[in-house]
Amino acid sequence: MAAVGSKPGVRYTAGALRAIIVLFLVSFFMFPVAWILTTSLAQRIAMFKLPPQLFNQPTIKNFIYIFTQMPVLSWTMNSIIISLGTMILSLLIGVPAGYTFSRVNFTGKKALLMVILLTRALPTIVIALPFRVIMQNFGILGTHLAVILIDTVYNAAFTFWLMSGIFESIPEELEEAAKIDGCSPVQAFLLVAVPLSKPGLVTSALFAFIFSWNDFLFALTLTSPESATLPLGMLSTYGILQQGWTYMAAMGVVAIIPVVLLSLLLQRYYVSGLTFGGVK
Amino acid sequence: MGTIAPFIKTKKNRSLIWFLLPITVYLLVFFLYPVIYDIYISFFSFKLGEKAVFVGLGNYQAMLADFQYLGSLKTTLVFVISTVSAELLLGMIIALLLNNEHRLAEGIRTIILIPTVFTPLVAGLVWKALYHPDLGMFTYYLRQFGLDIGRGLTVERYSALFSVVLVDVWEWTPLMVIILLAGLKSIPSEPYEAAMLDGASPVQVFFMITLPLLRPTAVVALLIRTLDALKIFDIIWAITGGGPGTVTTVANLRIYEVGMQHLRIGYAAALSNVLLVAGVVVGIIFIQLLYQDLFKEKKV
Numbered sequence: 001m002a003a004v005g006s007k008p009g010v011r012y013t014a015g016a017l018r019a020i021i022v023l024f025l026v027s028f029f030m031f032p033v034a035w036i037l038t039t040s041l042a043q044r045i046a047m048f049k050l051p052p053q054l055f056n057q058p059t060i061k062n063f064i065y066i067f068t069q070m071p072v073l074s075w076t077m078n079s080i081i082i083s084l085g086t087m088i089l090s091l092l093i094g095v096p097a098g099y100t101f102s103r104v105n106f107t108g109k110k111a112l113l114m115v116i117l118l119t120r121a122l123p124t125i126v127i128a129l130p131f132r133v134i135m136q137n138f139g140i141l142g143t144h145l146a147v148i149l150i151d152t153v154y155n156a157a158f159t160f161w162l163m164s165g166i167f168e169s170i171p172e173e174l175e176e177a178a179k180i181d182g183c184s185p186v187q188a189f190l191l192v193a194v195p196l197s198k199p200g201l202v203t204s205a206l207f208a209f210i211f212s213w214n215d216f217l218f219a220l221t222l223t224s225p226e227s228a229t230l231p232l233g234m235l236s237t238y239g240i241l242q243q244g245w246t247y248m249a250a251m252g253v254v255a256i257i258p259v260v261l262l263s264l265l266l267q268r269y270y271v272s273g274l275t276f277g278g279v280k
Numbered sequence: 281m282g283t284i285a286p287f288i289k290t291k292k293n294r295s296l297i298w299f300l301l302p303i304t305v306y307l308l309v310f311f312l313y314p315v316i317y318d319i320y321i322s323f324f325s326f327k328l329g330e331k332a333v334f335v336g337l338g339n340y341q342a343m344l345a346d347f348q349y350l351g352s353l354k355t356t357l358v359f360v361i362s363t364v365s366a367e368l369l370l371g372m373i374i375a376l377l378l379n380n381e382h383r384l385a386e387g388i389r390t391i392i393l394i395p396t397v398f399t400p401l402v403a404g405l406v407w408k409a410l411y412h413p414d415l416g417m418f419t420y421y422l423r424q425f426g427l428d429i430g431r432g433l434t435v436e437r438y439s440a441l442f443s444v445v446l447v448d449v450w451e452w453t454p455l456m457v458i459i460l461l462a463g464l465k466s467i468p469s470e471p472y473e474a475a476m477l478d479g480a481s482p483v484q485v486f487f488m489i490t491l492p493l494l495r496p497t498a499v500v501a502l503l504i505r506t507l508d509a510l511k512i513f514d515i516i517w518a519i520t521g522g523g524p525g526t527v528t529t530v531a532n533l534r535i536y537e538v539g540m541q542h543l544r545i546g547y548a549a550a551l552s553n554v555l556l557v558a559g560v561v562v563g564i565i566f567i568q569l570l571y572q573d574l575f576k577e578k579k580v
Binding site for chain 1: 293294295296297299300302303304306307310311312313314315317318321328370374377378388390391392393394395396397398399400401402403405406407409410415416417420424450453454507510511513514517518531532535536539540545548549552553555556558559560562563564566567570
């Protein structure tokens with residue numbers, strides 16, 4: 001720590017002040033996280049205590065209750081199906097396009113890029129309502145597929161953008177060598193470029209999963225009770241939630257654990273994804 | 281292939297152009313078509329389940345007299361400006377505090393990202409519980425500190441919007457921190473060394489060196505956050521549902537009500553097109569910046 005103050009006393013005070021501010025800010029950001037974890041493990045009666053308690057006698061009753069007495073398992077399954085579906089579809093259409101974009105020059109390149117990137121700028125409500133009408137006309141309103149299709153619009157664009165940057169950084173000579181050995185351009189892509197772009201693939205996959213998992217508005221406009229995802233399910237039990245935050249907290253923990261773990265494990269990739277590749 | 285060949289500028293890898301087909305078709309069907317449909321239907325009076333009647337600019341005329349919607353646009357503007365500026369300011373302070381190689385700073389950088397990955401609806405419900413007028417922990421401690429918050433932050437008209445802004449600040453400031461930290465790291469050390477030799481004060485160093493060099497990063501961060509703040513829905517839906525009254529009803533909520541609850545699809549489309557224009561304008565500025573950056577490096 002290279003403090004600017006020259007006298008040891010000044011430096012010490014500045015350091016302590018900085019530590020106090022940081023501690024205060026960190027507790028602001030972590031407090032709700034701690035709350036949801038401890039509340040999910042608390043007795044129901046704990047929520048009526050004043051002053052409110054952050055630490056209570058822990059119990060796993062809430063988790064047992066939500067999985068046995070509420071359709072949490074099926075909501076979780078719906079969330080998993082939609083998130084995995086979005087992930088696979090986004091990779092399938094985004095990765096090859098990103099590759100071509102980094103390897104071939106063609107007219108309309110900038111226009112295509114514009115359209116693809118504008119998906120990021122489009123407010124979700126603008127597309128959600130017409131999408132509902134269109135899905136109804138297709139006869140797939142209320143299915144997992146309807147949500148996968150709209151989530152993929154947002155994610156394929158991201159996958160494409162990220163992957164074109166990744167492929168750009170892979171030297172073309174490797175693929176040229178493979179072609180001399182008799183590979184077709186498609187084989188060179190599949191056998192040389194794709195294996196070399198693993199970090200990009202991981203980021204794209206992670207992002208598609210998190211985006212889909214956390215989505216609420218699209219699920220709200222496009223699912224039926226049978227295909228409802230976790231956030232929707234949580235909201236639909238609001239009447240019960242008013243009697244017991246402990247159940248709500250337990251469901252919340254089920255909802256956030258996968259994404260929190262994924263983002264912590266793959267933190268470096270996660271940050272580049274959040275900024276749409278703007279920060280690496 | 282013969283038909284597209286003239287558009288391809290280089291000879292090699294020509295067959296790869298087919299890789300663009302899936303995403304092009306996909307975006308035409310599931311992105312451009314809904315957007316065009318949205319614009320088209322905004323010229324019709326169309327209630328779900330009834331026949332669409334062409335009304336020309338009728339919906340847009342009605343919009344100009346729709347005080348509920350105009351009010352929600354104003355709320356959106358206040359929400360976007362206050363969240364984005366608060367996040368930038370707070371993010372800047374935290375980034376400067378965390379900008380060192382200390383182990384603790386590293387650790388904080390990791391965990392501070394957790395709010396950004398929180399399912400927004402879950403974040404909303406957690407904060408709703410913390411804000412509970414009688415039993416909420418946050419409410420309790422605010423009162424303990426002697427703050428007069430009336431019946432509670434979320435239920436009083438004067439503080440409800442602030443309460444949802446605070447949650448957005450909680451969720452997205454960490455992203456600002458991480459982006460600005462990356463920007464700080466990319467600033468070379470020479471200007472700082474020169475300033476040290478000249479005896480500049482830390483405040484001078486910040487305003488004369490750090491801030492100007494950090495500006496491009498801050499602009500990108502600002503645009504990303506603005507685009508996302510324009511999409512705000514989940515948190516407000518969970519915490520206040522737009523109330524009390526319509527104090528926290530942002531445009532997205534109002535459009536949802538009109539479209540999904542009153543089923544007035546045509547009118548909802550007209551309302552949403554205001555946001556479409558806003559998003560596209562900010563988006564194009566953002567893309568131009570990214571594009572300059574990208575093609576400076578690639579020289580395509």
